[in-house]
Amino acid sequence: MKFGTFLERYRFDRYVLDICIATLEQGGVTSKLDTFHFVSTVDAWALPKYPDKTVILSPDVDLRQELVAFIQENEFWLRQPDCWLGTWIEPLTRNVYLDITSLCPYLEDAVRKAATLNQQARRKIVALYNFKRAQTVYLDNVQILY
Numbered sequence: 001m002k003f004g005t006f007l008e009r010y011r012f013d014r015y016v017l018d019i020c021i022a023t024l025e026q027g028g029v030t031s032k033l034d035t036f037h038f039v040s041t042v043d044a045w046a047l048p049k050y051p052d053k054t055v056i057l058s059p060d061v062d063l064r065q066e067l068v069a070f071i072q073e074n075e076f077w078l079r080q081p082d083c084w085l086g087t088w089i090e091p092l093t094r095n096v097y098l099d100i101t102s103l104c105p106y107l108e109d110a111v112r113k114a115a116t117l118n119q120q121a122r123r124k125i126v127a128l129y130n131f132k133r134a135q136t137v138y139l140d141n142v143q144i145l146y
Contacts, residue, residue, distance in 0.1 A: 001072060011036065016071070019087060020063045023096065028088035028129065030101050033071065033078040042103070043132040045110035046086055049102035050077060051121040059094040070098045088129065091136075097126075107137065114139055 003009040015036040022029040022038070030039040030046055039046075048054050053074055057066050071078060071085065077100050078085050086101030104110035107128070114125040118139075128137045 016067050023087040030084045030086045033085055041132045044103040044105050046101045046129045047110050047114050048099040050100050051117055051123045051125050054099040054123050057096040
């Protein structure tokens, strides 16, 4: 990423640290790179838009460093209008997922979209998350109805 001033750089650094802190405290967060806006408690389901770009990190990595690298590598996609930066700590393994997230208002639509993406992508989508309900739905537990 390129910055015109030190202030822009410092705001980006603060944004990255805010993501790290929120991820560790809340188990994940979704935000918009171009505005540094965090998704509030909207009733929508989050899923990776580009599963093959998802990065899975072990719990002991330097999250700040990995997050900056992920943003730099995926900046073009993260700046698209329907793309968000998503983080998630998988509760069982404590692995940290970084992805380019899209939002769906209905669970059924999100499940169908994830199933379609899983047929095309090398990396499979494991779960969907709803912000308002603070609910994770694992795809291996969902029956897909067409």
